[in-house]
Amino acid sequence: NAGVTQTPKFQVLKTGQSMTLQCAQDMNHEYMSWYRQDPGMGLRLIHYSVGAGITDQGEVPNGYNVSRSTTEDFPLRLLSAAPSQTSVYFCASSPPGRLARTDTQYFGPGTRLTVL
Amino acid sequence: RKEVEQDPGPFNVPEGATVAFNCTYSNSASQSFFWYRQDCRKEPKLLMSVYSSGNEDGRFTAQLNRASQYISLLIRDSKLSDSATYLCVVRNTGNQFYFGTGTSLTVIP
Numbered sequence: 329n330a331g332v333t334q335t336p337k338f339q340v341l342k343t344g345q346s347m348t349l350q351c352a353q354d355m356n357h358e359y360m361s362w363y364r365q366d367p368g369m370g371l372r373l374i375h376y377s378v379g380a381g382i383t384d385q386g387e388v389p390n391g392y393n394v395s396r397s398t399t400e401d402f403p404l405r406l407l408s409a410a411p412s413q414t415s416v417y418f419c420a421s422s423p424p425g426r427l428a429r430t431d432t433q434y435f436g437p438g439t440r441l442t443v444l
Numbered sequence: 445r446k447e448v449e450q451d452p453g454p455f456n457v458p459e460g461a462t463v464a465f466n467c468t469y470s471n472s473a474s475q476s477f478f479w480y481r482q483d484c485r486k487e488p489k490l491l492m493s494v495y496s497s498g499n500e501d502g503r504f505t506a507q508l509n510r511a512s513q514y515i516s517l518l519i520r521d522s523k524l525s526d527s528a529t530y531l532c533v534v535r536n537t538g539n540q541f542y543f544g545t546g547t548s549l550t551v552i553p
Contacts, residue, residue: 359539368452370531370545371488378539386540418487422539432478432533433541435487 330354334419334436341409341443349404349439351419359422360402361386361433362394364415371418377402409443416440445470450532450544458552461522465547467515467532476535477508479517481528482546488531491517522551 335350353360361376363386373386377396391413393405402421406413420433450467457463469477477494492499494506494515505518515532532544 361541363543368545370448371543373540373542376540420541422541432476432490432493432535435489437487 332419332421332434332436334417334439336439337437338440339442341406341441343410343443345409347406347409349406349417349419349441351402351404351436352400353402353419353421353434354400355421355434356399357421357423357434358399359433360396361420362392362402362404363418363420364388364413365418365438366415374404374417406441411443414441414443446544447471447536447542448532448534448544450547452545452547454548454550456550456552457522459522459524461551462518462520463522463549464519465517465530465532465549467517467544469513469515469532469534469542471534471536471542472510472513474513474534474536477515478533478535479504479506479515480531480533480543482531483528488543491530519549522549524551524553527551 332353358379362374363371365371372388375394377383383394417439419436422433479491480488481491482488494508498507503520507516527550529546529548531546534542
């Protein structure tokens with residue numbers, strides 16, 4: 329199993345450009361999420377999905393869109409990049425957790441995004 | 445109020461020392477609790493889950509006090525390889541995970 333994969337690893341954008349960060353998992357996990365990590369802020373939830381066709385907003389959703397057409401993939405779209413979106417983005421997945429309280433999240437290696 | 449609060453440190457300790465990290469959470473209905481480890485420029489990885497009865501994994505001991513909404517992590521006999529940031533994580537009933545800002549640990553030879 330590859331686990332959670334993310335592409336690209338690094339990206340530089342100009343203000344106003346759009347792009348999609350890719351995330352895929354091969355563990356058949358229903359729950360997937362996107363976080364951003366900034367110095368001194370910890371990880372903050374952007375969007376999450378509890379299964380194919382279902383998405384919801386997290387703590388900091390503005391400027392980002394997601395979709396979940398398959399169980400495996402959960403792309404994050406930046407609609408019009410801004411310097412405030414310079415960050416490290418992590419995708420994570422986990423089983424639904426209703427049956428096992430100890431189920432936790434597995435993270436991808438991250439995408440380091442710089443917006444100029 | 446933040447969902448999860450941690451002392452950011454940094455903690456600089458000599459090899460062999462015992463160090464303790466603390467964390468508090470605000471939602472009394474939170475269901476599950478974890479400690480993650482994050483190395484520089486890497487993704488967070490699960491260190492251990494935290495149970496009400498307390499649990500131990502080698503040199504690491506985690507405790508949960510639901511009444512005080514308090515979680516702790518104790519590292520005994522610190523190794524150089526323990527240097528990292530330790531994240532306190534809480535999962536609520538809606539399956540959302542909340543992360544503390546992390547506590548930085550450097551173990552000094």
